Amino acid sequence: MKYLRQLPFILIFTFLSGCIAVNADLPEIKSVTTDKGHDVYYIPLETETVTIHAAFKNDYIFTEGANPVVPHIGLQLIQQAGAGDIEPATLLSEFEDLGADAQLHARPDAIHGKLVADVADIEAAAKLANQVLTDSTLDERWFRRVAGNLVEKAGLDRNHSGVLGWSAMRKLSFDPMVARFWSASFADTQAVELDQVKDWYQQSFNAGDAIIVLSGPKDMASGLRAVDILLDQLDQKQPRAVTVEQEPFVPVAKTILIENSAANDALVLLFDHVKGEARRREFETYFTAYELGATSESRLHRKLRDELRAAYEVFTQFADFDRQVRLLAMGGQVSPDQAVAALRLASETYDNYREQGMDQSGFDQVKKVYVDHFEDILNEDSLPPNLVLEALLEGHEVEFVNSLLPTVRGMNLMTHNEFSAAHLSPSDQLLRIIVAPDIDAIELDVDCRVKQPEQLAECV
Amino acid sequence: MLKVQLNCYYLCYIMFRLFLLMLLVAQLVVGAFAAEDLYKPAYSRALHGVYLLHNPDDEITHYYLVVHAGEADMSGPHGLSHFLEHLAMFSAAHKDRGESTIKVDENAFAYKTATVFFAADKENEGPDVVLGRLANVFEPIHLDRQFMREERRIVEREFQHHQQRYPYSHHSDAVFSRLLDGQSVGRSVLGTQESIRQLSIDDALHAHQKFYRPDNASLYVWGDVNYSTINKLVKKHFSIKEEKGDRHQRERLALGDKRHQDEARSEDIFRDRVMIKKLVPFPAQYSWAQKMVLRDHLHDLLTSNGRSGLRQPLQFDAFWVADLEIELDFITQNVLALEIFAAPDFDVELEQLATEIETQLSNLATAGVSRASFYDLKNDTEFFYADLQNTPGDLHEYVFKSLLLGVEPVNGRDINKAAKGLTHLDYDAVMQAIAAPSDIAIRFLRATP
Numbered sequence: 001m002k003y004l005r006q007l008p009f010i011l012i013f014t015f016l017s018g019c020i021a022v023n024a025d026l027p028e029i030k031s032v033t034t035d036k037g038h039d040v041y042y043i044p045l046e047t048e049t050v051t052i053h054a055a056f057k058n059d060y061i062f063t064e065g066a067n068p069v070v071p072h073i074g075l076q077l078i079q080q081a082g083a084g085d086i087e088p089a090t091l092l093s094e095f096e097d098l099g100a101d102a103q104l105h106a107r108p109d110a111i112h113g114k115l116v117a118d119v120a121d122i123e124a125a126a127k128l129a130n131q132v133l134t135d136s137t138l139d140e141r142w143f144r145r146v147a148g149n150l151v152e153k154a155g156l157d158r159n160h161s162g163v164l165g166w167s168a169m170r171k172l173s174f175d176p177m178v179a180r181f182w183s184a185s186f187a188d189t190q191a192v193e194l195d196q197v198k199d200w201y202q203q204s205f206n207a208g209d210a211i212i213v214l215s216g217p218k219d220m221a222s223g224l225r226a227v228d229i230l231l232d233q234l235d236q237k238q239p240r241a242v243t244v245e246q247e248p249f250v251p252v253a254k255t256i257l258i259e260n261s262a263a264n265d266a267l268v269l270l271f272d273h274v275k276g277e278a279r280r281r282e283f284e285t286y287f288t289a290y291e292l293g294a295t296s297e298s299r300l301h302r303k304l305r306d307e308l309r310a311a312y313e314v315f316t317q318f319a320d321f322d323r324q325v326r327l328l329a330m331g332g333q334v335s336p337d338q339a340v341a342a343l344r345l346a347s348e349t350y351d352n353y354r355e356q357g358m359d360q361s362g363f364d365q366v367k368k369v370y371v372d373h374f375e376d377i378l379n380e381d382s383l384p385p386n387l388v389l390e391a392l393l394e395g396h397e398v399e400f401v402n403s404l405l406p407t408v409r410g411m412n413l414m415t416h417n418e419f420s421a422a423h424l425s426p427s428d429q430l431l432r433i434i435v436a437p438d439i440d441a442i443e444l445d446v447d448c449r450v451k452q453p454e455q456l457a458e459c460v
Numbered sequence: 461m462l463k464v465q466l467n468c469y470y471l472c473y474i475m476f477r478l479f480l481l482m483l484l485v486a487q488l489v490v491g492a493f494a495a496e497d498l499y500k501p502a503y504s505r506a507l508h509g510v511y512l513l514h515n516p517d518d519e520i521t522h523y524y525l526v527v528h529a530g531e532a533d534m535s536g537p538h539g540l541s542h543f544l545e546h547l548a549m550f551s552a553a554h555k556d557r558g559e560s561t562i563k564v565d566e567n568a569f570a571y572k573t574a575t576v577f578f579a580a581d582k583e584n585e586g587p588d589v590v591l592g593r594l595a596n597v598f599e600p601i602h603l604d605r606q607f608m609r610e611e612r613r614i615v616e617r618e619f620q621h622h623q624q625r626y627p628y629s630h631h632s633d634a635v636f637s638r639l640l641d642g643q644s645v646g647r648s649v650l651g652t653q654e655s656i657r658q659l660s661i662d663d664a665l666h667a668h669q670k671f672y673r674p675d676n677a678s679l680y681v682w683g684d685v686n687y688s689t690i691n692k693l694v695k696k697h698f699s700i701k702e703e704k705g706d707r708h709q710r711e712r713l714a715l716g717d718k719r720h721q722d723e724a725r726s727e728d729i730f731r732d733r734v735m736i737k738k739l740v741p742f743p744a745q746y747s748w749a750q751k752m753v754l755r756d757h758l759h760d761l762l763t764s765n766g767r768s769g770l771r772q773p774l775q776f777d778a779f780w781v782a783d784l785e786i787e788l789d790f791i792t793q794n795v796l797a798l799e800i801f802a803a804p805d806f807d808v809e810l811e812q813l814a815t816e817i818e819t820q821l822s823n824l825a826t827a828g829v830s831r832a833s834f835y836d837l838k839n840d841t842e843f844f845y846a847d848l849q850n851t852p853g854d855l856h857e858y859v860f861k862s863l864l865l866g867v868e869p870v871n872g873r874d875i876n877k878a879a880k881g882l883t884h885l886d887y888d889a890v891m892q893a894i895a896a897p898s899d900i901a902i903r904f905l906r907a908t909p
Contacts, residue, residue, distance in 0.1 A: 088776055092765040099840075144806060145782045148731070152783075152803065155730030156627055262728070264653065265620040295565060309610040312617035333621050335613060365583070372519075 027383045029213075029398045032220065036228040038207065041398055043215040043383050050122040050216035050223045052230065053385040055110040055393060057209035060200050061177045062244040067196055068181035069188040071106035073147050074197045074204070079104060081142040083131035088142065091128065100125035102132075108178050108322045110393065111204060114386070115230065119222050126226035133205045134233050143194045154186040159262035161333070161435040165269045168258055168456055169431055173273075174325060175247040182321060207234035211392050213385040249325045251275070253429040254447040255343075256459055257439040266339035266436035267331060270346060270427070274318075274326035278423040282318070283370065283408055284416055285328050288424065289316040290366045291358055292350065293330055300330060303349045310338035314346075323394070328424070336436050340444050343434060347427035354424040357417025367411060374405045497849040498859055498871040499687065506698040509678035511869055512685050513859060515852035521587065521683030525577040525594045526863045528678070529671035532572045532644040532710060537658040539615065539651020542570040544664045546611050548672060549577060551603050552596035566593070570649050572791065573710070574864045587681075587693050594679075595697040598672050601665060608661045616656045627728050628801070631735060631905060636797075638720045639737045639901035645713055645791055671708060674698045678863055682856055710866075713792055715741050720901040727908045733803045734810050736817060739899040740788075740796040743889050748793065749870045749878035752858055753845070754890050755796065757837050759788040761829065761891075762798075768833040770800075773820045779805040780816050788894070793867045798894060810904045825888075825895030834884035845879040848872035 030042045061068040079102070082088045095102055100117035102125065117125040157163040163183075170179035180188055210231065216223035251273035274285050293300045293316030304311040314332035321327070330350065334342045358366070377384055383401065391400040436442055439449050448459040499512040508528065534540040549568040565580040577597050579590045603611075622629060633648040640646025651659075679698070681690055742751055761768040763786045765776070774780040783803040791797045804813045848855050849872030862869040870878075 092776075096765055141779060141806075145779075148806075149783050149803070152730045156728075159627070159728065160624055162624065263620075263624065265617060265624075296567070297565075305614070309607075309614065310617075312614050312621055333617060333624070335617065 025380055026378055026402055027215075027380065029383070029388060029401075030220075031398075032224065034224045034228045036231070038210075038212065038227055038231055040212040040214060040224070040227055041385075041388055041392075042220050042223060043213070043385060043388070044218040044220065045215050045383075046381060047215070047217055048119050050117060050119050050214060050226060051385055052113075052115045052122075052126070052212065052214040052223070052226065053389045054113045054115075054230070055211045055389055056113070056205045057211075057239075058106070058109065058111050058204055059239065059242045060203060061108060061181050062242045062246060063203075063240045064243045066177070066200075066244075067188055067192050068177050069150070069184045069192050070196050070200045071111065071181075071204075072184055073143075073150055073189075073192050074200050075104045075106055075111065076146045076150070077138060077143055077197060078132050078136040078201070080146060081139045082137040083128075084135040084137075086128075086131060088137075088139075091132070094128055095125065098125050098128075100128075102129055106181075108181050112389075115226075119217055122216075122222055122226040123229055126229040130230050130232050130234075133230075136201065138194065138198055138201060140194060143197060147189070147192055150184070151186070151189050154184055154189040158186055159260065161260045161263045161265070161267040164258055164260050165267055165331075165433045165435045168256065168433060168450070168459075169269070169271050169327075170321075171456055172252045172254070172256075172431065172460060173250055174321070175249070177244060178246065178322060178325070203237060203239045205234050206237040206239050207231040209239065210234070211389060213388045213392070215383065215385050246324075249273070252431050252460070253425070254459060255432045255444070256434075256448055256450060257442055257444065257446050258433060258435045258450045258456075259437070259439045260435050261437055263435070263437050264336075265333050266336040266342075266434055266442075267333050268339055268342045268346060269329065269331040269433040269435070270343075270350065271330075271431040271433075272328040272425050274328060276423070278419075279326065281419060281423075282326065283411060284419045284423070285326075286318050286370065287358075287363075287366050287411070287416060288353070288420060289318050289328060289330075290369060291362060292316045292353060299349050299353060300332070300346060303345050304332050304334065304342055308338065308341060308345055310334040310342045336438065336441065339434050339436055339442060343432060343444070347430075347432070350424075350430075351427045354420050354426065357420050358413065360413055363413040363416060367408065370408045371405070374408055378405050497873060498855060498869055500869075500871075506674040507677060507679055507694065508675055509863075509868070510690070510694055511678065511680040511859060511863070512687060512690060513680070513682045513852050513856060514685055515682060515856075516684050518683045518852070521581045521590075521681065521685060523579045523581070523587075523590050523594060524680040524682070524860070524863070525597060526678045526680060527575045527577070527597070527672055528573070528676050528866045529667075529708065530571045530573045530575055531647045531649045533671060533708065534644075534647065534667055536660065536663050537651065537655035538648040539619075539656050540659055540663060540667060541575055542618075542649055542651065543612060543615050543656070543659045544667050545570040545575050545577075546615055547601050547603060547608055547664055548575075548597050548668060550607075550611065551601040552577070552593055552599070554596070571864055572645055572647070572649060573866055576864070581683075587686075587689055588696075591679075591690075591693045591697045595674075598674055598677075598698075601668055605661060608664075612656065612659055612661075615659075616653060619650055619653060619656055622650055628733070628735075628905075631724060631726075631903060632737075632799075632801075634724075635735050635737050635901045635903045638722070638903075639739060639899055640713075641718065641720075641899070643713060644711065676708060680859060680863055680869075682852065682859075713739075713795055715739055715795065716899055717897040718899050720899075721904075722902075723904045723906065725906045725908050729905055729907045731803060731907050732810050733801065733905045734814050734817075735903045735905060736798075736800040736802075736814065737901050738798040738894075739791075740798055740894050741898060742794050742796060743893055744794075746886070747878060748862065748867050749875045750882060750886070751790075751793075752861070752870070753875065753879045753882060754886060755788065755790065757841070757887065758890055758894065760837065761833060761887075762786050762788055762824075762894075766833065768824070768829060770817070770820055770824070773823070774802075774816065780808055780813055781805055790861070790865055793865050796894070810906075814902050814904070821895045825892045829884055829887040829891055831884055834887055841879065845876040848875055 027043050027045055032042045033039050060066055082091055098117055098121040103114045105112050115125055115129050167183040170182055212227055214223050292298055293314045300314040304314050311332035311334045317329045319327040319329045387401050388398050450456050531541040545568045565582050568577045577594055581590050637646040762770055765771050775784055781802045782805045785801040787799040788796055855872045859869040
């Protein structure tokens with residue numbers, strides 16, 4: 001009898017829970033074939049905007065004679081030069097007139113593209129984009145202009161401690177071509193010739209290797225037609241055979257000093273390789289990065305800023321370079337006379353976290369940040385196509401995106417702390433780098449001191 | 461007789477209560493209508509202004525305490541307002557070497573004309589706690605001297621950090637300072653390494669005593685705000701405890717048509733560039749709402765890839781520039797700063813490029829804003845402005861910009877009204893002002909091979 005009185009409330013609660021559960025479902029991801037035979041994934045939404053994400057598989061940097069900076073210059077060139085009979089200025093202003101957003105960027109294994117426009121304009125925007133991909137003028141003067149701008153950037157980067165530190169990390173532990181791709185050095189950038197860009201263009205954007213994910217209105221007709229227009233003639237592109245085998249990533253555990261006489265401050269960097277089980281549980285490393293350095297209340301910030309009074313700000317980052325290399329990166333810019341103390345304190349703080357883990361309130365706070373983030377982007381009205389694309393590139397099925405939010409919600413303090421103790425490397429097994437204006441003035445037991453870039457090779 | 465009199469008093473009392481109730485209902489109704497727009501309660505006596513922007517979609521409430529004093533109000537070595545901002549924030553948060561006891565994301569920023577103390581209440585500490593801490597900004601700074609000296613070194617770290625990220629920034633500051641020709645708005649917020657090392661703790665404390673006072677500051681709250689709570693808490697936390705005399709008045713910017721030109725060689729840079737900065741007096745006939753709309757649209761026109769911009773003649777139709785950055789923004793309520801930073805294309809000399817940029821600016825003014833461009837802009841932004849009063853995220857940008865410049869913020873409806881009322885003649889008038897002779901500074905930056 002007592003329970004019967006509660007029945008209406010239980011029924012209401014059950015009904016509301018049911019509503020919430022239904023509302024929490026993500027939009028369906030449909031596997032569709034376009035009229036011209038392209039297989040795509042389509043996410044129907046209540047929207048009038050079509051967003052097409054494409055990943056064109058690209059192994060250019062592993063082909064004979066490749067300069068790994070070519071994709072960076074090539075992509076900028078085709079976005080600024082004309083295409084077909086369209087003049088450069090007209091191409092850009094036509095995209096502007098359509099209110100379309102078109103972007104391209106390169107990663108070592110693929111070129112990623114994004115095209116966004118209203119459903120009424122997406123086919124016209126796709127036609128323009130198709131001309132960029134199939135018929136760029138690759139004009140000599142525009143090439144010189146684009147290359148000149150990137151050479152200027154690479155020239156300035158030679159004085160940048162962050163660029164020097166991260167480049168050294170890549171050079172020591174990445175495949176050489178992948179390291180050169182990400183670092184885009186002054187020498188490589190200056191050496192790029194237009195013929196190399198033309199060669200790269202010929203073998204890039206092959207439709208056969210493309211993965212396409214798009215979102216748009218529930219009536220899929222315009223979006224699918226836009227895909228056919230976008231990929232028109234791209235099956236004629238000819239990717240060249242890979243001739244260079246990618247070397248496996250070998251994490252380096254060393255302490256290195258690098259001299260940057262152009263800087264006034266020192267930069268302290270620590271890198272841990274995310275490997276094995278940690279690759280399958282990457283959210284744990286995201287939590288670690290947040291707790292260690294994301295806010296002014298984070299552990300490294302409190303230690304280096306508030307306690308040691310050495311840094312203006314610190315950073316931590318989950319660095320996702322390619323399918324093979326993922327790193328937890330930490331660091332901060334400090335006064336040179338405090339660099340050694342900052343490295344020591346950062347290492348101790350990291351070790352303390354690894355051994356002791358988080359407390360419940362800290363864990364709950366970090367978890368809330370990620371749950372809120374995923375609830376914000378993954379709900380019944382939203383499912384970003386690039387998340388699906390990344391899941392596919394990682395080798396998952398599209399349904400993998402459905403597991404993201406439950407995975408974060410299911411994380412708990414005990415397993416996280418166990419994970420940290422078991423899978424974060426001790427600080428003496430990290431790659432630790434100090435970039436400073438005068439490394440002779442730094443008294444520290446190190447594996448090598450680099451005064452000239454070529455000396456870095458001796459550190460391996 | 462007494463009974464009648466009592467009844468009369470009672471009736472008056474009831475009517476008075478009814479009147480209060482009606483007032484309350486009226487306030488609630490007005491509040492409800494204003495809920496999606498900027499709300500300016502009239503009750504703050506201590507603060508210069510209180511502004512509330514209701515954003516029901518935001519789970520986190522953001523609080524901005526804007527002190528209407530920035531680097532332009534300081535004297536001595538440049539960077540003092542920034543150093544003071546650091547000291548005031550640490551002192552207010554009672555956070556010296558210890559751990560903060562509450563989880564509020566706090567930060568502060570120094571600008572030329574204001575210093576902003578910001579808190580995002582991510583952990584729902586509540587407005588009482590957050591406003592209490594923000595109000596501490598006005599309390600005397602209680603940090604020890606050693607801590608303050610260390611903080612000056614951290615300000616130096618911040619400068620170095622900025623230098624590494626933006627290698628041209630000290631040139632930009634120098635050109636701006638030259639353009640303003642000794643006027644206070646030309647002072648550099650970040651300063652230089654040398655000026656930071658010369659900053660005096662006593663000067664900072666003196667500036668705090670002089671400028672950090674509730675009646676020289678505005679509170680702006682953005683989020684899912686409870687109006688009556690904020691009202692009560694403003695009364696609780698912000699009061700004038702000490703008579704400091706009249707509010708500080710900044711000198712009005714003096715404008716002319718001076719031309720400054722210089723040259724700098726640097727090993728830090730890789731190739732030659734030209735930096736042009738120009739002060740543009742805004743035509744006087746426009747309201748602040750109109751000015752903000754005109755600035756937005758003319759910035760879009762100048763930077764666009766279309767016919768109304770500078771890119772077409774300099775970058776697309778001809779090979780003058782390889783890289784071009786253009787900025788147009790207010791430095792005071794009545795003055796715009798146009799900033800152009802350009803690398804010449806091949807075979808173009810810096811001097812030629814500077815001349816060509818000025819010529820093209822002049823051409824834009826002569827040609828005027830085309831009807832087509834004007835109507836495109838109008839059509840493209842019509843919905844944006846019409847919906848501004850219901851889009852707190854967009855309106856926030858305008859409110860914040862106004863407060864930084866010490867201008868009374870305008871609500872969304874008035875900005876929409878201003879946008880609707882402007883014609884292409886207004887756009888022409890401002891474009892002509894941009895191209896007309898006025899103070900200009902040009903620096904030729906030459907790379908040392």
